[in-house]
Amino acid sequence: NPTETSAKHVFAPISGPFGTRSKLLQMLIPTFKELGVKSVISLGVPSERKTGKIGNCELHTWLSEHERKEYLRHASMVIFSGGHVTCFETVKYAKPSIIIPTQPEQMANAVKLQDMNCSIVAKNKAELKFAVCKIEKNAEAFKSNAEKLNRVSNKFDGLKHAVEIIENIKN
DSSP, X not given: OTTOOOOOEEEEEOOSSHHHHHHHHHHHXXXXXXXXXXXXXXXXXXXXXXXXXXXXXXXXXXXXXXXXXXXXXXXXXXXXXXXXXXXXXXXXXXXXXEEOOOSHHHHHHHHHHHHTTXXXXXXXXXXXXXXXXXXXXXXXXXXXHHHHHHHHHHTSOHHHHHHHHHHHHXX
């Protein structure tokens, strides 16, 4: 079961254009350092494979699919920009999250997860720091809400449903 794992770190998979990644890093690293949070950041740079450390923060330019899954499984929370794939992953692994949207559709995803009390939207360093502390302080409630969402989503076989829709279009 992907939701039954120990919480070892905050996981922040960031992606997108250089400017977006840079903006997110400038929020994440100082916040993690100030709070003394053990964290793992993936920079989403597929052409590179480097690793570094800043305080309690592990930085990876790229993670394999397996490595990414392992960091997700063992995360206490996930911090990301609100893209669809990572939204689905946070639901699959029942992880509380903090979303720092950089595009309108990411804000829409963020608000939906926040409305279900699985996530907090943050737009700047102060809000990010507040959100990390709030989720840590209320970890059980956020985790419980994320697990409820996971259970509901597991009742829907998305792949099977997509195949049925495609089959109906062909007919």
